[in-house]
Each structure stands twice: as C-alpha cells, then as structure tokens.
Amino acid sequence: MxxxxxxxxxxxxxxxxxxxxxxxxxxxxxxxxxxxxxxxxxxxxxxxxxxxxxxxxxxxxxxxxxxxxxxxxxxxxxxxxxxxxxxxxxxxxxxxxxxxxxxxxxxxxxxxxxxxxxxxxxxxxxxxxxxxxxxxxxxxxxxxxxxxxxxxxxxxxxPAYDDSWGTFEIATRSRLLRSRIPASEDEYQEITEHPVRYFTIRRDGQTMGYVWASVGDEAAGYEPRTAAGEAAFEEGAEWLLRLRDAHGRGLNALAALDWVAQSPPRPEGGLVVEDTPQMAPSLDALEELSGRY
Known part of the structure; x- marks a missing residue:
C-alpha cells in the first residue's frame, strides 16, 4: 500500500x-x-x-x-x-x-x-x-x-566506478543501518573474506533481510533487503542489537547466529524462515542477494 x-x-x-x-x-x-x-x-x-x-x-x-x-x-x-x-x-x-x-x-x-x-x-x-x-x-x-x-x-x-555497488551502495546501506543504533565496540566484525552462513528474516510474509555469520573468523551482521524499503532497516537494527547481546555473552560468531535465530528480538517482529542456516560463498554474494531480490 x-x-x-x-x-x-x-x-x-x-x-x-x-x-x-x-x-x-x-x-x-x-x-x-x-x-x-x-x-x-x-x-x-x-x-x-x-x-x-x-x-x-x-x-x-x-x-x-x-x-x-x-x-x-x-x-x-x-x-x-x-x-x-x-x-x-x-x-x-x-x-x-x-x-x-x-x-x-x-x-x-x-x-x-x-x-x-x-x-x-x-x-x-x-x-x-x-x-x-x-x-x-x-x-x-x-x-x-x-x-x-x-x-x-x-x-x-x-576505474573509480568499476565496482560502484561495492564502492558506494554497500557503504551507504551500512551507514544507514548503523545510524539507527548506538555506537559500540562490543560487537562482531562487519566484514569477512570467508563464506558465510545466514538465516532469512521474514515479517508479515515479506523478506526483510538476512542475519549472517562468517565460517572462518569472528564476523557477523545483517544485510537489509533493499526492495523491502525502510522496514528492512528498522528490522535490521533490532537484529544487530541482538547480535551485540550475543557478543556480550561471549559467543563466537557461528554460535551467535544460532542463538539469535532461537531468540529473535521481538515475537511480533521478523522471524527466521529456515530450520538450519543457508550457506553463501561470500559476504559479497549475500549482499548481492539482498540488494537485488
């Protein structure tokens, strides 16, 4: 509407x-x-x-x-x-x-x-x-x-525009998402060069984004689904705060992913779709998925 x-x-x-x-x-x-x-x-x-x-x-x-x-x-x-x-x-x-x-x-x-x-x-x-x-x-x-x-x-x-998606759009999305939560050093790394596991977050029948964790280091985060608009960023802020809670509990990134999937931010908010996490070959691939569909 x-x-x-x-x-x-x-x-x-x-x-x-x-x-x-x-x-x-x-x-x-x-x-x-x-x-x-x-x-x-x-x-x-x-x-x-x-x-x-x-x-x-x-x-x-x-x-x-x-x-x-x-x-x-x-x-x-x-x-x-x-x-x-x-x-x-x-x-x-x-x-x-x-x-x-x-x-x-x-x-x-x-x-x-x-x-x-x-x-x-x-x-x-x-x-x-x-x-x-x-x-x-x-x-x-x-x-x-x-x-x-x-x-x-x-x-x-x-060459400055050979990768405008990675150079400009991803950085802008990240700033917009993180502007919605207080700054903190008690959180996981934002980027990784390793494959990632992720869960799809859906609210009211619509995919909002993807919460993820690296399989090779201590990186974890949330990728908002661009097509979902502002609601994806509102939802993402809550999942980032939930990941921050997991970090404060001393959980490694993959354990944090499982923990937040079982303990969503709000019962009436977005929920995890899959029973087990999906695999993406890289964070770039997941960003590509969230940015297009």
Missing part, C-alpha cells in the same frame, strides 16, 4: 512548519473528503499567506525479470510541490534499476531493460498527458542519464 506525507512551510522561512502529517496509507479507490490526506490538504488550503505545500507518496510496485514479478516496497516516489498556489512541480523518483541497460553493479542487463523500460516510458507519457507538458529530465549520475522517456546508457569513465 502506498504511503504519503504532507508538509506545509512558509515560503519565507522553511523552518516555519504549519502542517505535517506522515505515514498516511493510501488505498486504490478514490479519496473521500473524510480521508486523512484530504483533511490535511484542506487544512493547508485554509491557511492565509504564502506557503509551499508538499505531498510525497512512496509507491510500491513490481519489476519484471524473465517474466517473473519482483516486488519493491518503494518502486517510485512522487513529490508534488505547490508554490504560492501558482507554481506546481511534480517530481518522479525511482529506486529500482530495472529501467537501465546496466544495473547498479555495472552489469549489462538488456533483457531486464527490454521488459521494463517500455513500462516506464508509458508511465512518463501518462504523467505528461495529465499535466499537459513534457518532463524535464533530472541530472545524470554515475549509473544513467535521465531522458523524457526513461534512461540512456551511462558513460562510465575510469
């Missing part, structure tokens, strides 16, 4: 926040006047003065690979900003690389592109028809160049 937020700020001082509503659930049927989102917009409309009204909607959806649907909890984000009741700006952001000829690990994926790029082009055409103007493409980045109908191939130059 889509989630929305509404914020109304003064044009002259963005710290002057007059209306803020987060976590609004949107259903597919038409919004009624009694809906929370409708009431928030009505409250914004009643204010006197110059304001920027912003509505942000996080949209789940599916991308295709070999005819199989894979769900992402944040496939797109739509940001609508109304300035002084006169200027309307609509921004569409995507959080899936299925529209690119090369994925964000810099691997060619022409079949995935062929299945999904026409869907994005159709969506952009529909938005353009609704608003009565063509989209203004965003700035190019290290992965792709936006166009009015989707994305062009990126022009990657030099």
């Amino acid at each position: 889509s989630k929305a937020s509404v914020a109304v700020r003064s044009v002259h001082d963005t710290r002057d926040l007059r209306v803020r509503v987060d976590g609004l659930s949107l259903k597919s049927e038409q919004l009624s006047a009694e809906a929370t989102l409708s009431r928030a917009v009505a409250e914004a409309d009643s204010l006197e003065g110059d304001f920027v009204v912003g509505v942000r909607i996080n949209c789940p959806g599916y991308w295709l690979e070999s005819g199989v649907k894979y769900r992402a909890e944040k496939l797109f984000a739509i940001q609508v900003d109304l300035w002084k009741n006169s200027l309307l700006v609509v921004t569409l952001e995507t959080y899936v690389d299925a529209w690119l000829t090369m994925d964000t690990r810099d691997r060619e994926q022409p079949e995935v592109y062929a299945e999904n790029a026409p869907r994005l082009a159709t969506a952009l055409h529909g938005i353009s028809s609704l608003l009565g103007c063509a989209p203004t493409p965003g700035d190019p980045n290290r992965h792709a160049t936006p166009t009015e109908t989707g994305f062009e191939d990126p022009r990657i130059d030099g």
Whole structure:
C-alpha cells in the first residue's frame, strides 16, 4: 500500500512548519473528503499567506525479470510541490534499476531493460498527458542519464566506478543501518573474506533481510533487503542489537547466529524462515542477494 506525507512551510522561512502529517496509507479507490490526506490538504488550503505545500507518496510496485514479478516496497516516489498556489512541480523518483541497460553493479542487463523500460516510458507519457507538458529530465549520475522517456546508457569513465555497488551502495546501506543504533565496540566484525552462513528474516510474509555469520573468523551482521524499503532497516537494527547481546555473552560468531535465530528480538517482529542456516560463498554474494531480490 502506498504511503504519503504532507508538509506545509512558509515560503519565507522553511523552518516555519504549519502542517505535517506522515505515514498516511493510501488505498486504490478514490479519496473521500473524510480521508486523512484530504483533511490535511484542506487544512493547508485554509491557511492565509504564502506557503509551499508538499505531498510525497512512496509507491510500491513490481519489476519484471524473465517474466517473473519482483516486488519493491518503494518502486517510485512522487513529490508534488505547490508554490504560492501558482507554481506546481511534480517530481518522479525511482529506486529500482530495472529501467537501465546496466544495473547498479555495472552489469549489462538488456533483457531486464527490454521488459521494463517500455513500462516506464508509458508511465512518463501518462504523467505528461495529465499535466499537459513534457518532463524535464533530472541530472545524470554515475549509473544513467535521465531522458523524457526513461534512461540512456551511462558513460562510465575510469576505474573509480568499476565496482560502484561495492564502492558506494554497500557503504551507504551500512551507514544507514548503523545510524539507527548506538555506537559500540562490543560487537562482531562487519566484514569477512570467508563464506558465510545466514538465516532469512521474514515479517508479515515479506523478506526483510538476512542475519549472517562468517565460517572462518569472528564476523557477523545483517544485510537489509533493499526492495523491502525502510522496514528492512528498522528490522535490521533490532537484529544487530541482538547480535551485540550475543557478543556480550561471549559467543563466537557461528554460535551467535544460532542463538539469535532461537531468540529473535521481538515475537511480533521478523522471524527466521529456515530450520538450519543457508550457506553463501561470500559476504559479497549475500549482499548481492539482498540488494537485488
């Protein structure tokens, strides 16, 4: 289900926040006047003065690979900003690389592109028809160049971007995850060059991520499933704290993995799927799994 937020700020001082509503659930049927989102917009409309009204909607959806649907909890984000009741700006952001000829690990994926790029082009055409103007493409980045109908191939130059997934994305995910828990030295190593054992963590029928331990040294951690969105990081913070508890008990990494599987952070939270841990040939392979599907 889509989630929305509404914020109304003064044009002259963005710290002057007059209306803020987060976590609004949107259903597919038409919004009624009694809906929370409708009431928030009505409250914004009643204010006197110059304001920027912003509505942000996080949209789940599916991308295709070999005819199989894979769900992402944040496939797109739509940001609508109304300035002084006169200027309307609509921004569409995507959080899936299925529209690119090369994925964000810099691997060619022409079949995935062929299945999904026409869907994005159709969506952009529909938005353009609704608003009565063509989209203004965003700035190019290290992965792709936006166009009015989707994305062009990126022009990657030099060795700095040969492994952008490992160089940039993994580091960003790790910082985001660890920012949710207090800093501590009482924990396992974060990386390993050895194979890893792991358990799949699932909540409400959805895979949130993977708790793991190295088979060759004292490394253990949690890999959030990118497609699950913010919920994967919220869940991961609790499993990292549970691993920290295991470390405080003096358990080695593999023993800690078994212990946390039998003692999950919260009964109502995510639970281990398998009876016995799975094996990945490397932490890189598990990061690859968590980052794509």
